[in-house]
Amino acid sequence: MSLPSPAAPSTLRVDVWSDIACPWCYIGKRRLEAALQDFAGRDQVEVVWHSFELDPSAPARQDASMAEILARKYGGGAARAQGMMAQVTEVAARDGLDYRFDVLRPTNxxxxxxxxxxAAEHGLQDAMxxxxxxxxxxxxxxxxxxxxxxRLAQEVGLDAAQTRAALDAGTYADAVRQDEAQARTLGISGVPFxxxxxxxxxxxxxxAQVLRGALEQVWAELHPAPLTRLDTPVAEGCEDGSCAVPETQGAR
Known part of the structure; x- marks a missing residue:
């Protein structure tokens, strides 16, 4: 019988690839949070967000609405696009999210x-x-x-001047590309992942219950349960390299 190594990690890291423009990614974030609420090891879970662009070629500003973009991409006209948005809006609402595709502004x-x-460098990644x-x-x-x-960065506690300088210089552009390269290496083609x-x-x-079950499975593998002694009578044994040998009755 082989025993697991006692050197189990103290934390469980959860890496998540997602895009801000992905409606299922926001839903996935809420469901992960719900899964962690009831997870026994939640205080020892570290969630790390990774970049994934669904459409790297998207312009920063565009006149087309989300309905028009969906109609062009998937076909079926405006009716199908409206149906798709209504469906995901309904699902999001069940997870406590208010999707407003009527005011949403597609962008890069x-x-x-x-x-x-x-934000991650300042401990504000999840908030951002x-x-x-x-x-x-x-x-x-x-x-x-x-x-x-x-402006949004200031709202979560980041310095405006530092933020503007980092965005102007593209300080974290390589970090985004590295996330995306890692996603390709892992075979990730859709998000959230x-x-x-x-x-x-x-x-x-x-x-949420599926994610919680996955968390519990991985947690159990990384943190195996300690050995439990059964309530049995005390018997002779050896400890610390020595053995206590009882004297035989009548020995001289």
Missing amino acids: TFLAHQLIHL KERLLLAYFTQGELVGDPETLV FVLGGRYGVSGAQE
């Missing part, structure tokens, strides 16, 4: 991803990710505009 997300990397998703899907903010990003403990991948906006 490259700069926004750079901002998330800047959440603020950008809310701004995009609910508030009709143009998250491809540098000045909008500076969760990597648990660096070894298991979970694709799509899975329900």
